[in-house]
Amino acid sequence: MAINWFKYASPVSFYPLAGRLSPWFAGVTLVLLAIGLYLGFFVAPTDYQQGEAYRIMFVHVPAAWMSMFIYLVMATYAGLGLIFNTRLSSMMATALAPTGAMFTFLALWTGALWGKPMWGTWWVWDARLTSELILLFLYLGFMSLQAAIDDPRRASRAGAVLALVGAVNVPIIYFSVKWWNTLHQGASISFDKAPSMAATMLVAMLIMALAFWCYTFAVVLQRVRCEILERESHSDWVNTMIQEQQG
Amino acid sequence: MQEFFAMGGYGLYVWGSVGVTALLMIIEPLLIVRRRQIVLRRLSRRHQRRQSRNQRRQQELSETDAVKVEHEA
Numbered sequence: 009m010a011i012n013w014f015k016y017a018s019p020v021s022f023y024p025l026a027g028r029l030s031p032w033f034a035g036v037t038l039v040l041l042a043i044g045l046y047l048g049f050f051v052a053p054t055d056y057q058q059g060e061a062y063r064i065m066f067v068h069v070p071a072a073w074m075s076m077f078i079y080l081v082m083a084t085y086a087g088l089g090l091i092f093n094t095r096l097s098s099m100m101a102t103a104l105a106p107t108g109a110m111f112t113f114l115a116l117w118t119g120a121l122w123g124k125p126m127w128g129t130w131w132v133w134d135a136r137l138t139s140e141l142i143l144l145f146l147y148l149g150f151m152s153l154q155a156a157i158d159d160p161r162r163a164s165r166a167g168a169v170l171a172l173v174g175a176v177n178v179p180i181i182y183f184s185v186k187w188w189n190t191l192h193q194g195a196s197i198s199f200d201k202a203p204s205m206a207a208t209m210l211v212a213m214l215i216m217a218l219a220f221w222c223y224t225f226a227v228v229l230q231r232v233r234c235e236i237l238e239r240e241s242h243s244d245w246v247n248t249m250i251q252e253q254q255g
Numbered sequence: 256m257q258e259f260f261a262m263g264g265y266g267l268y269v270w271g272s273v274g275v276t277a278l279l280m281i282i283e284p285l286l287i288v289r290r291r292q293i294v295l296r297r298l299s300r301r302h303q304r305r306q307s308r309n310q311r312r313q314q315e316l317s318e319t320d321a322v323k324v325e326h327e328a
């Protein structure tokens with residue numbers, strides 16, 4: 009079966025598709041959260057070094073992963089919008105930013121709550137923590153820059169330049185624990201060595217990460233629908249849809 | 256049960272993390288639902304305004320037509 013992917017690059021056809029997909033992602037999110045939290049809080053054993061405090065990991069690591077991943081996706085969409093002038097890509101970039109900022113804040117927040125009992129401090133200005141804080145400022149900068157420019161197309165372009173320049177920060181965050189001597193521990197999962205934690209801990213964390221992924225899909229698809237409605241409000245298809253809704 | 260919530264003395268840290276995460280992941284979807292309602296309400300008000308304006312215009316047109324017909328008659 010041949011699917012015309014370009015068809016869904018237009019807001020007219022993406023709007024209903026996003027509306028159909030979002031509830032499924034929301035449902036899967038709830039199921040995965042239930043499984044992940046059960047495994048993480050009832051099945052996974054107590055850590056021999058950190059006691060129960062390590063369970064913060066089940067929200068901290070997925071949130072931190074999402075904060076970086078969403079930024080890369082956002083920058084890619086923004087870049088596509090900048091190069092090809094496609095409306096939907098720019099809208100996707102705009103819709104991703106608040107969720108990315110939320111996960112960045114959560115990574116910092118849960119990190120502080122984990123740092124206090126383990127390191128004895130809420131915050132240190134080391135490479136990992138500082139670069140993650142810069143990521144939060146990049147998200148906030150992207151959002152406020154777009155909000156400050158009235159013309160949506162100019163706002164998209166200005167935001168895209170900021171997002172692309174800021175993308176250099178993501179590998180810095182990721183490799184900061186290798187490049188510099190940081191208080192933060194190394195990567196939880198790396199490609200070149202066996203995982204250093206118990207299997208149930210690892211599974212619980214991966215399921216939580218998947219849940220956060222699905223959450224992001226569900227939420228961003230709904231937000232991009234709002235974005236589409238706002239930016240396309242003068243188009244014929246939006247008017248027809250409103251007319252149909254009113255009967 | 257109490258032991259579970261105490262988290263071996265780390266309860267404040269663990270539940271402070273999980274709680275704020277849960278709170279934000281509940282608030283964010285609610286904010287989007289509200290935004291959608293606001294957008295839809297604004298669009299449907301605009302649609303109604305347009306419709307009533309069109310109706311008025313049509314009425315005025317048909318009235319002037321009626322006057323014309325009287326004059327010609």
